[in-house]
Structures are given as C-alpha cells and as structure tokens.
Amino acid sequence: MHASRLVLAWLLLAALPRAGSGASVWLAHGLTKILPDSLPGTPPQELELCRGEVGSLQLAVRSDEPLPTAWLRPFTLSLGGQRIVVPEAAIYRQLTVPVTVPSGNAERRPMAWPDPLVPQEHLRDSSIAAGRTAAWWIDVAVPLEAAPGHYRGALELVLDGQVIRVPVGLNVLDVVLPVERHVRANVAVYYDDILLAYANQQWRVGLPPWTKDSPEYVAIKERIYELLLQHRFCAYDLPVPLTSPAADRWYRDPRVHSIRLPWLDDHGSRLTVDGAARATERGAAGKLYYYAADEPPAAAYPSVKAVAAELDRLLPQVPFVATVAPVPELLGAVDIWCPNFSNYLGLGYLDMDLLAERRARGEETWWYTCVVPLHPYPTWLVDDDAVAPRASIWAMARYGLTGFVYSMAHGWSPDPYASVTSFNNTNGDGLLIYPGQPYGTAEPFPSLRLKLLRDGLQDYELLRLLALEMTTAARRRQVAGFDGAGLLQWLTEPVVQTPYALERDPEMLLAVRRTVIDLLRLARREDFSIERRAGPAGYELRGTLRAGQPLRAYGLHLETGSGRWRVDLPLEQEHVSLAVGPAGVPVTLPLARPRLPARLPAWAGVTRTVTEPVVDGQATEAVWQNAEPLRLGTAEVRLAWTDQALYVCAHEARQVTLLLSPDRSPETVYTFAFAGEPLRAFRRTAQGRDPAFQPLWSAAAKEVSEAGLPFSLFGGPPEVGDSWRATLIATTESQRHFWHDHHGDLRQLPRLVFRGGSAPR
Template sequence: MTPNLFPARALVFLAFGFLAQLPITGHAAPSSSWKIEPFSSPDKLLASGKEAPQLDKFTPAPILLDAVRGEVVSFQFVVRAGDQPIQTLTMTPNGVASILGDFIGSSALQIYRENYVRVDKPSGNRIREPKWWPDALLPLNLASQTIPAGGSAVYWVTMRIPRDAIPTDYFGELDVTANGDLHRLALTLHVRDMQLPESNFRGTVALYYDVLRDWYRKSGRDFSDEEWQKQKQRYADYLLDFGLNPYDPPIAWKDTGIDAYLKDPRVHSVRTPALDSADFPIAVDVLKRTGTLSKSFYYWNDEPQTPEQFAAIRANSTKLRALGIPQLVTAHPNDALKGAVDIWCPNISNALGVGHLDLAALRREQALGHPTWLYTMVVPKHPYPTWLLDDDSSAMLSYAPLWAKAGATGLVYSMVHGWGPKPLEDLTSYANTSGDGTLLYPAELVGGQGPMPSIRLMLLRDTIEDYALWQEALKRKIAPTFEFPAERKGPLVYNRMALLDALEGGKAAPASSPKIVQLFPETATSLSFVAPQTWRLDATRSVEARLGGGFLTVEFRSKALAENDMLTVIVGPSNLEKKTEQWRLYYSTKGLEIQKRTAEGRHEAKLPAVRAVKTPAGARFSVPLAALNLTPPSVRFNALWQSESGTARLFTDANDPFLTPILKQSEVKTTQPKGNASGTSRNTLRTP
C-alpha cells in the first residue's frame, strides 16, 4: 500500500502520452531496448519543450492499488522506446487474482493513451510556465501504436472493483508487447473489507445538444435526426456512467422514451424546462406520472446581480413551490433573495460576491431545508483548486473534502464540450484559461464514435467516490483532516489511506463533533505590511502604497502606461468579522471605474472623492477611506497590473478577502503623501 500521497486512490494512472498524434520525446533509453516505467501517483506527467516536447523527469514507483469494493481505481505507466522506434505495440490485461484463487477479470480494466496539449499562456495556477499537459484519453484501440526512437508515451488504466469482490490482496500482470518483444507490468491490488457507501451527491453538467450538433456540423460531420438522437443518447449515457447527469434529458419530454430515462437509477437530477416554455407543463405531468418529481430542479436564473433578476427569482419561487419543484440559483445566500431560493449554488469562493464562502450562512440555510450545491469556473484560481487543464490532479481531488466541509450535496458545471475547432491541440477557454467547460472529447477525431473521456473526468469520478467516504466519516463522527495551506507550493495532499483505515476499523474520534480541517480558514491569518511600502514587479515597474491622514494612496510606476493596461486597487476592511465586503478601483485610459462587492454581488458605484490620475510614469490613486466607509489605521490591500502580457498581482489571494494582506498605517504620523518615498522596503511582486 502506498504511504501518504493520495495513497491509494488507485492512483497510478496508466496513461500513454499522446500529443494529438505527436509522441512525447522523453529522455531516450541508452540502448535499443525499450522499457516500462510505472507511476504510482495521480499527478499528471508534464512535458516541456516547444516543438519537440520532452517528458519531465519523474520518479517511477510500483503499481500498488488500495480500493474499496464498488469503486474505480486508476494508475499510469510510461513506455519508453530505446534507440529503435516501436513500430507495433499491443497491450493485454490479464486480470488479477489472490493466492486463494479469487479473481477479478481482465474486463474490469480499460486502457487509454493520453493526449497532450501545449499551454503557452498558463491559466494562473501553481505552475506558471508553458508546458504540455495531458487530458484527453484515447481508447487503446483508437490510439497510435507507434513510438519514435527515444520517445515516450504515457498510458492511463482504470480498474472497476466489483461490489462483491472478496476483500484480500490481488496480484496480476499487464502484458505489453513492442516489436514482438514482451514485457510485463506487475500490479498489486488491496481490496478493503468495505463497500463504497451509497452517495446522495447530485453532480449535474451542461450538455447542450444543439451546440454539440453545431460543432459536429462545422467539423464536417452531419447527422440525420434519427442518427443525432442516438448520438445524444451516447453522450448522456456516458456521463451517467461517471455519476454525472446532464441538465436536460436527451429525449424530448413528449417522447415515449422519457419515462425509461427518468426511472433509470443512474438519473438523480433533471432540469425542468423554463416556466414560459410550452414543454414546462408537459414535463411536470411526466415527472408526476413517473414518480420522479424529486429528481427535478429549476435552474434558469444564472448568477443574478440586478434587482430585476432578484424580482424574477422571487416571482418564480411561489409558482415552483406550489408544484414541488425546487429552484436552484447560482448565488450565495443573501438578503435580496432570502426566502426565495430552495438550492443555493454559490461559486466555491463566492467569486461573484465578496470572494469567500460564508459557511455559517450556508449551514443556516441547510438547517431550513435548503441544500447547498457548488460550482467552479475560471475563478477563483490558485491557491484555490480548479478544474482547469493546467492544474494539479490533486486540485480536483480536493473537492471531496471541500464539498463535505461545506455540506454540499451537488454541483453544476457550465459545459462538458466547450471545444474549439481542434480540441486535441488547443483547449483555450474563457478569460485566458485552458480547459474550462470541457470534460469530454469527440471520438470521431480519432476514428471512433461518441465521447471519449478526459483525465479530469476520471478524477471527477474519483472525487465523487471519495465524497461518499467523507460523508460516511462524518456520519460516524470520525475526524478526517485535510491540509490546504493558503500558500501552497506543491500539489495538495490528503491521507486517503488514513481515512480508509478509520472507516474500515470503525474508529471514532474522541471529539463530540466531526472535524474537517478547513480548506480555507473562515478567519485566515493574513500577511501584514506597514505603509509606506513599495513592491517591484520587474526592473521597470513597481507599485507603492501609503496610508495616512485618512487616505490610501497607491502609485503604479512604469516607463509608460500602455493603451490596454488596466490598473486595479483592491481595498476592504481589515476586520472581516464585522463587515465582509470589498472595493475594486479600476483605472485605464478610459478612466476610473469603481465596483463594490457584497454578498448580493458586484455593483458599480459613483464616488467623486475617489480619484485616479495618469502620471508620466503610470497612474496614482487617491482614496479617502471615509468615502468607502473604511476606518484607519489598517485596511486589506492588494493591487493588480493587467497588460497584454498577462496579469501581475501583488499577492496571490485568489480574490478572497480573508487571504488579502493587511496594510497598516505607520505609527509615525503622516499626511497624505506626494511623490515617491525614500527608504521604503522592496518586495518582489508576485505574478499569478
């Protein structure tokens, strides 16, 4: 069994590096002989280089899997060609057996070859340099079976553990034959004397059938209506097998097949049509007739920010509750929607509001029978975990304790097929990120039919399975822990083996209530600085902050302010227990814009007393704290410099006010500053 690092999530992933049919040119073997290198970690194997990417160095480790009955585990391995190319490559799983003859057959294993995509402009997570990232998983029968001389390829293997598997140790081999030469990869599996608990988690994702069909049409693949119905069903069924439900059924509400779909035990959630749709009354009748009304939810008001949107949600609430249909709103609990929302679904950091989840508010709503679902998108980024292409595997896996900590019982995700023209080569997505809105790939690109999985989809299934374990631990008053430092410099880690040991042994924590180490503390320990203070971005750009005389003055300095540059000052109260809000001051060549962020969302503000002026070297902000209802002698402070080359941020706070440093007024009495200060300390400006 693996000691610490996500020890058993299975977690070596059998992946075979595949750069959109471009093999990875790893570190060549010293002779013509080829070899296999197992990798017993869920971490993605990255590659460097521009035109000829090289697999980054990693430490091979034996395949040691630790599983409960009923879950799916995974592992990776690398095949390295020697001085001679591999022209033919075949793989045959043989299953695994115990010393007493208990057997899990080869059909439980699925092998994929990993496809790599180059990310030239990182999304802003832990790794900030251009890299090749693996994601799409090509089924072995569709993947290239060659590797050039000196090249490497990575494979991902999944193994489904039967619910009736005998708990014991299993051993087996995977046959890999290259150019007629057979090598064997040894596998060891420990099956625990416990089953994966049944979960009430409701993972839902957007599968927009018309958008999907349009992508195929633009790619030269048209479907008749009959063929398209089959394709819709392929995509929906594929998601159901991963524990995810598409928002909308693949079958029209008026068609005869809708009853069977709604009664499918894999279907836990279905979105109703909009209230003003002709299909709405039809859907209600079908849901009642099939006894599946409890699977329904209403989700047609996304990220509300305006009084008009709030009013529409309140109006819908009365109609929907009369029918027994819960209304989901992607918002954090707030006074504007109090009493009108049945399922609160905020962003994991309330990114559209103050930037931090109010867990106490969520728990109050849960106590009233209003569940919490969560969602993630392009924000927040590091140190928060994301589902983006260029983030650690452990970032997605960390959502299991995150959901458990927040009491979440479901999720929504914006899309699973947000592809451009060439998704196996480019996954650029919204807001200069990569991979947002993609979990599936079209198998037609490599000669298949329907969807192919991604590494992130595999990890999401693992996460949903782990969530069931965390829920069971909470139910038994076991105290699992999860370390999630704000300044994380490596992949996130939690001791899954310890959690399994506690569950299998029936151990209970001495504490009277279950405890989960907070992903981000509700009251975080913040960095603090005394003004005046200067931070350098590079040899030519700096940011200076002064606090005194009731003013915050911030000066951005450079050789010149480019036309498309955006300078941002973030400021808020230092004591967030009394008031959690944030002000953002944006300055560009278009002038100054002011935004206030509260639990209700983001709102533009007009404050004439707050000024920003262009200077010969950049721009200067003059902020009277009283105008923002802020009280000296300290404030939360951060600054951003956005340019065509990317965004530079003073502090990596993920827009979370609890992670934003405190700027303190010097004990020496000062007045509103003018110009540069001498003798200020120099700090390195951090770039996200």
C-alpha cells in the first residue's frame, strides 16, 4: 500500500469513534459481505472510480447495547468548487435473509446472509440489536463531467441522537467509463403471468384484482424495468407492447441493449414481425434477439432448427439464441450460443476453444447460470461470497463472452424477506430484486448481488476498453500480431484462472482493476509504445509518467517524481516487475506471467487385486485394509480393481458419487451415486445425458458403502499404469466433501492411476 494511502487508512481508523453506547463504526469496500457477527477489519483503501461510474462502499455498526435508532445522512464529497452529492436515495440499509439449508457453496452452515437493500427512506425500523452488526450500502455516482482528483467529505451517522462523523475520500480518475454497454445482460421478468398473479395474491387481498392493463400495475412493470436498467440489465421483454407508441422511449434509450422478440407461433408471428419493424424504424434493430430454445435436449434439435429457419425467413437480421453449447446438429441454425457456466447438461465443462471457434465464424457466445454450477465456480446465490458475482463477469471478459440470460429477477416466495429458497434448494437463484410493497412503496428494491453484478459489468467495459486502446497503440507502432484479447487473458488470470478457479480474495480483484486503469492512462499518452521482446509475454510496454503520478500493478506500487522509487507488496505473490526512474524518464513494464495457485493433488492410486471383492457392505477383504484411503471430510474412500470391475468402498458417508471419464472416450462422463436412495447412474456426452444408458452394477450399504462397476460399461478394462480422469464426492451428515469439485473442467481433474504389482487378495 502506498505511504499516503497508509496514512489515510490510519487516520480513517483512528477517526472512527465509539459511541457512548459502546458502538463500533467502520467502513468496508463493496467486495465483502458484512454478516451479523462481523467485527471491525482493516480499513479499505480510498474509493477509486472513473467518470461516469457508480461505485459502492459500506458502513458497519456494532453495539454492545441496543440502539433504538440509527440513521445515515446524505453527504457531499468536495474538491475545491467541485461537488459530488450522495442523496438519501443512494443509501440503503442492508437486511439479512435466513439460509436454513445451504445451497452447497463453500459455506455450509445455516446462517443469515445480507442481500435485500432497502432504501433508507423507506425503512420502518432503524434499530440495531445488541451484539449484532448492522450495515449500510452506499452508492456513489460520479458524473461524466466531474473533475479528476481526490474528493473529501464525511459520513454523518446518527445513533440515538448522537452524530458520528466518518471521514471518507474518493479518487475520481481521469478515465471515462464508456457510455455504451457491451455486455447483453438479460434477465426474465414474467410480467403478465407470474408477476401479476403474485401481485394479486400478496398485495391485493380484499381488493379488486389488477389486470395487465391496470395503471398501477403498468407503473410497477416500468419501475422494475427501470431498476434493472440502472444496474445495466435488460429484462427480456419491454414493460409495454412492442408495437405501442409507449415502446418508443425504450427503443431510443441508449441504456437498453437487448430486447427479446415474442415467440413465433400461430398467434405471435404477426406480433413478432410488427414489433421488429417498429424497433427497426426507431433505430433499435441491433438490440433485438429471439430466444425460445431453452436447454433443448437432442430429441428437440429438429424442432429448434425448424423455428430458426422460420425466423430466418421472416427476420433474417434477428439473431437466434439457444441455451446450449455448440453441437454439430445445430450449426447454421444458432447465431448466439449460450451454454451453462459448466455446460452441465453437456460435457460437464465449457470448451472455451470451441466457443472461440464459433466466434471466429461470426457467431456470438453468451453463457448462463441456473442452479448449477456451484462452488468453486462463481455463483450468483445469496450464500456465496461477494467476489463471486463480480468475478463471473471478469470471466466473461477473459473468455470473450458478450452476454448472458438469467432465469428470473423476481423469484419471490410469499415472504421473500424471510425465505429465499429457490430451485433445487438453492438460495436466491432467480431472485435479484425485492418487492417494496412490504415497506409501503411500489418501488422495487435491489439486492446486494445486483449491485455486485453491476460493478462487474462496469469492470468489463474497462477491460474491453483497455484491449481496444492497447490494440490501437500496437497498430500505431506497427507491431504485428499483438492481440488485445490475449492481453485481457493475461491481466485477468490472477482473478480468474479457469471458469471454476478464481481468486476469492477481494484485494486481488481490486489490485488488478487498478492495474487496468493505470494501463489505460499510459496507453493514451502520445509517447506510449508497445514493442516485441523476448520472454513469456512477448511484448514490452513503454511510456512516460508525469511527476508524482503513481504506477501500480497487481499490488506493486511505484511513485515517480522524486527520482527514487518504492515497492510495497500488500499481496502474497509478486505478479509483475516494474522499473521507474526520475520524472520524465521512460517507464518499463515487463509483463511477466503471474504465478498461479498450486493445483490440487494430481492423482490417486487404485489398488489391484486378483480376487473380486464381494459387494455386501461389510468390506472384510484384505484389499480394503491395504488400499490407500482418500479422506473427504470425515469420510474415507478406497478404490480397488480387477480385470473385471472397479470397486469403491466408503466409510462414514451417507452417499458417495463417482465421476469417471476414461481416456478412450474423453468426451464421455459416467456418474455413479450410491449408499443413498435411489441409486443413480448416467452417461453424459457432448449431446447431453444419454437416456439409453441403463447399466447393470451393484451397490450395498451396511457397516460401509460399497459399489462394483463392471469395466464392460466403459468399453473394457484399463491396462496397468493407465489413468482415467475422475472425481469423488462424499456426503456426510451435514456436508459434501470433494476430492475435486465435480463441476470443474474435467480436463483439469485429477486422475485415478490403475496400479499393478503384487495384488492383495
């Protein structure tokens, strides 16, 4: 951390008083979740935002005694005559929701999680319970015309009439966030069926029900659409008919990046064509898309192709979206491929090379999450850390993805402030906003996760802008072969190594973001250049910094202007090396490849035996005493093999799941789950689950759980020394334990090595 930042942080911490009631007050950045039992931590660095960007910080209060009232006043940040006002509408009190059955992410304890953000002006109860931490979320919007520089101000927190001033700073950067939105972030809002039915059942009890044309209900639809727009999302559908004059303002709104057309059917084709015509007349043709093929199984491919052909006949300029990974049967029919994060319904991993190949042919690639995948993938669920939603958008930038669809924004239970349980016992899936009606307003409220996704979408624009600026600089210097997308992959790797391996320390994401901004500042200077060089990166960046202008990269900090330089390493790993001389001397930034986290264990041995174990749930054979155990939490799993079958024996596990991918068929994944009811087995290929796979295998559970899997299921036995990709999951009383997470890229999974040698009986 730079010396001035250390001083600022120390002053900030020292300035945070304790109220007479024994309350502790502290600030936090927006990349951490403040839980009811959270305690004061290290003060965050000064908030840094680009012009045109909306950023966030959090204020937390914890009291030894109950506080009947706690209120945060609107405030102003100033730099000379420049002012940035934070109004009360941008100040939210964070509420928590109970998670009684965890989704299956890293945190498996039942607990309360912050998620609903209630605008403070609508808060009915502002008290804070004794021994509990309460928090505010604060949005800071920087105007496009704001002057760069360090703005200062103070939060005024009123606790039972006592005013506590909390110093706060904002560094407005000399970088403008692009106004255009290049991620087509789409979410379903089912206006006239699910939402209308919910409104009448929950809010209109004893009153005449609304119809889809009721003015109050139409206003609610538009408020939801506007709230999503403010966070860079588009609802699939406009809140008004596509052919109505009321749609024109949305067609012309530059924030609206995507509009789904109605489905083609006997009743909707005319509406689809007429809606597209009106949008085109208003200059919104590029915003249209058609999405009706949702997770189609292989048996539905012919009908998908038929609909795509009809769309191409009627509206050849409108892209056809399908939530499926590229498959040969649909080539030529699909314009935008939108597979699941982990291609869960296909191979079980997302083939990024295949997606890049489709982009090279002029098609687009999006992705989506729904229920799966879970940890270690970044999820959008309530019970995941704050880095996950934002890092998922970084993964999109890393892999060239330009959009997503999301199942629903308003997946509300009868009381969404008391229960966020959703599909398949996940928490918060299909829920990004909350209803304001329980707080006496028709305004919808955002979730904390919606804010995090917005911040990630803003980061995406900066990453994309940097790739363009660097490519432009390379062309200016006539450097052949420079790939801005490749630079993005290098830059984002410390945050997202693979779709399922990400750095969850928020300081890493913030450090890389600072590096991106510094490179943007450098790239725009006339003396900036890119030159080829030897080494892992192949390029060297050169530029000149003004006196006193710092340069940072992955936590390294160099101060210019005094003829000396200093390096601080707040992070554990040094990711790049930098050199700087006196003011006006060129700066050299050799892009050394960052060191990645150590991989999980690469293999486990399978013990060979000449006698077939009896699958009886007792494990009395000598081979089970000699086999090396794999420990998964409190469970122990052992494996053995003969020429006929692979055997699995598990102690202290309620259920065991084994996934196998033999080398002879690397695109086929077999799943076997036993020790629980019912037994499950299926085979998955690139086309999805194979319904014809009905294997004969054995399992038993008594003192232990055992299973026998004939090698005939896999096309024959392995040879001694062969290895198959595999993973194991053991479910104990309260948790699932992974040898390596089964939602990961199977090409990176550990291997089972079939050992030979002396064979115990």
